[in-house]
Amino acid sequence: MRSDNVTKGSERAPNRSLFYALGYTPEELDRPLIGVVSAYSEIVPGHMNLDKIADAVKAGVQMAGGTPILIPAIGVCDGIAMGHVGMKYSLASRELICDSVETMLMAHQLDGLVLVPNCDKIVPGMVMAAVRMDVPAVVCSGGPMLAGTYGGEEVSLSKMFEAVGAYKAGMITDEQLEDCTCNCCPSCGSCSGMYTANSMNCLTEAIGMGLRGNGTIPAVWSARLRLAKHAGMQIMELLLVLAREYSQSPQSHTAAAVYDKYKPMVEDAIRYVEAHYNEPLKLEDVCRISMVSKTYFCYLFKLLTQQTLVEYIMNLRIQKAIELLKDPANSITWVGYEVGFNDSTHFSRTFKKIVGISPRTYRAIKNSES
Numbered sequence: 001m002r003s004d005n006v007t008k009g010s011e012r013a014p015n016r017s018l019f020y021a022l023g024y025t026p027e028e029l030d031r032p033l034i035g036v037v038s039a040y041s042e043i044v045p046g047h048m049n050l051d052k053i054a055d056a057v058k059a060g061v062q063m064a065g066g067t068p069i070l071i072p073a074i075g076v077c078d079g080i081a082m083g084h085v086g087m088k089y090s091l092a093s094r095e096l097i098c099d100s101v102e103t104m105l106m107a108h109q110l111d112g113l114v115l116v117p118n119c120d121k122i123v124p125g126m127v128m129a130a131v132r133m134d135v136p137a138v139v140c141s142g143g144p145m146l147a148g149t150y151g152g153e154e155v156s157l158s159k160m161f162e163a164v165g166a167y168k169a170g171m172i173t174d175e176q177l178e179d180c181t182c183n184c185c186p187s188c189g190s191c192s193g194m195y196t197a198n199s200m201n202c203l204t205e206a207i208g209m210g211l212r213g214n215g216t217i218p219a220v221w222s223a224r225l226r227l228a229k230h231a232g233m234q235i236m237e238l239l240l241v242l243a244r245e246y247s248q249s250p251q252s253h254t255a256a257a258v259y260d261k262y263k264p265m266v267e268d269a270i271r272y273v274e275a276h277y278n279e280p281l282k283l284e285d286v287c288r289i290s291m292v293s294k295t296y297f298c299y300l301f302k303l304l305t306q307q308t309l310v311e312y313i314m315n316l317r318i319q320k321a322i323e324l325l326k327d328p329a330n331s332i333t334w335v336g337y338e339v340g341f342n343d344s345t346h347f348s349r350t351f352k353k354i355v356g357i358s359p360r361t362y363r364a365i366k367n368s369e370s
Contacts, residue, residue, distance in 0.1 A: 003033040005109040028067040032111040032239050034232075036061070036068050037101055039075040039122045046118035046190040046197065047075050049219055050142045056225045057114045057140055060232020066239075068114075068232065071104050073097055075122040079157060079191065090121055097125030102133055111136070112235045116228075118142035118189070118219075120196035127200070127209065136238045139210040140231035141201045143219035145189030150180045156192040160184045189219030265290040266304050269297070270312075277316050278340035283309065317341070318354045325363050332359045 006015040007029045019029055036057050040050035058068035076093045080086070105113065115126040118141050130137035147154040163180040166172045172180075190197035204210030211231055217224045269290045273281065286309060287297045301309050317339040324335045336347030336359075351359045 001032055001111050002109045003029075003111050007033075024067070031065055031067045032236065033108075034061045034066045034068050034235055035071050035105060035108075035110040035113045036116060036232075037071045037073050037104070037113055037126060038116040039073040039097075039118065039126075040116075041075060043080070044075050044077040044119055045145065045185060045188055046077070046142055046219070047122075049188040050116050050118065052225065053140060053142055053228045054116050056228035057116060057232040060229035060234075061114070061236060062232075063229070064233040064236035066112075066232075066236045069108075069110065071101075073100060073117070073122065073126065075117070075119055078120050094121040094125040094128070097122055098128040098132070101126055101129035105129070105133055105135060112239055113137040114231055114235050115139045116142070118197055118201075119191075120200075123197055123200040123204075127204065130209070136235060136242060137209065138231045138235045138238065139201070139204040139214060140228050141190070141197075141204075141210070141214055143189050143217050143221070143224045144198050144201075144215075145185060145192045146187045146218055146220060147192045148184040148186045150183050155180070155184045157185055158193060187218075187220050263304060266301055269301070270305075273309075273313060274316065277313060277320065278338065280340075281313060313340075314350055315354060318351055321347070321351060321359070322355070322362070325359060326366065328363075328367070332363070335359070 006012055007019065016029065036054050038050050038054035039047050040054065041047045054070060058070065061068035074093060074097060076086075076090045078087070078090050081090050101113070101115075104110075113130060113135055115130060115137060117123045117126045117139070123139070123141060127139065130139075145156075147156055148159075149155065150159065160180060163172065163177055163184075167174075167177045185191070190201070192198075198215060201210065202215030205212060205214050211227055211234060213223065213227050214231075217227055269286050272286060272289045283294055283298075287294050290297050290300075298309065301307075301312070305312060307315070320339045321335050324330050324338060325332070330338075332348075333344045336344050339347075341347035341350070348358055348360075351362070355362060357365070
């Protein structure tokens with residue numbers, strides 16, 4: 001699992017200590033770590049119920065054997081931001097949301113995500129992050145707002161804008177305007193109507209990222225909580241399916257989607273490393289060869305080689321050192337410097353860690369064999 005990078009082995013003891021500081025137990029860290037990304041706030045009508053949705057998702061994850069971890073996300077209400085300078089911040093927030101979800105996922109090496117968004121920029125922002133990082137993810141939104149009632153008709157926020165025009169034209173009174181204001185948005189949820197939020201939530205169903213009903217079950221219905229619990233269970237089922245496929249083929253699960261596309265880029269980086277293995281190598285220089293961000297390069301490199309870049313470089317240097325040690329004329333100190341180590345102690349320690357014996361012992365064994 002991806003989370004092994006922060007929970008397993010002696011070198012990750014400091015990482016585990018911080019999980020323990022959060023109150024997690026060893027048993028919880030042995031399970032898949034699932035990020036539950038919630039845009040809950042008290043400033044967006046579509047988000048005011050997301051705390052309950054996120055709690056239900058967490059319950060579903062736990063029932064299915066995972067460890068849910070709540071992660072916050074920002075969200076702008078386009079309606080409240082409309083008509084003043086605040087609207088300039090709305091579209092930009094989509095990219096902030098996408099980047100922040102990616103940041104939290106990669107920084108903490110989560111195994112999967114359940115995204116709990118609502119409203120226009122939040123749903124696409126979270127979906128963009130899941131697609132960009134090619135991570136197992138399920139979307140469970142807060143659901144649409146109920147329709148309001150005004151003048152004997154079902155109305156939504158769009159009717160409110162019409163009412164403002166009617167008021168300016170002298171067609172309705174102050175009292176009628178206030179009546180419409182108080183009744184057009186009667187509940188929590190994304191604004192009723194096929195605007196971006198509801199359209200995107202329906203789209204998640206169509207492309208298989210959301211369960212049936214994600215785009216249509218009203219925010220205030222208890223069925224929305226049941227859907228959230230099933231979403232938590234579904235991410236665990238998805239991980240199980242991917243693990244099964246991965247065990248059958250080394251190039252399946254999430255690797256399959258990126259392998260053919262990014263393999264040439266990683267191979268270019270490997271060729272660069274092999275040509276400069278004995279020089280001071282910087283991650284920035286290697287990433288420049290692959291033309292992807294440092295974060296994503298590290299992810300792709302390990303996905304395709306099963307090693308980190310540092311591990312690959314160290315293994316390559318030791319392989320070269322083994323070849324040079326075959327010649328008795330080459331001193332051990334010289335060999336270390338020749339393959340890129342600036343310190344003979346570091347060279348000997350790394351050699352023993354990888355080979356299992358010191359360079360001196362290795363040479364002695366080879367000399368006795370010959």
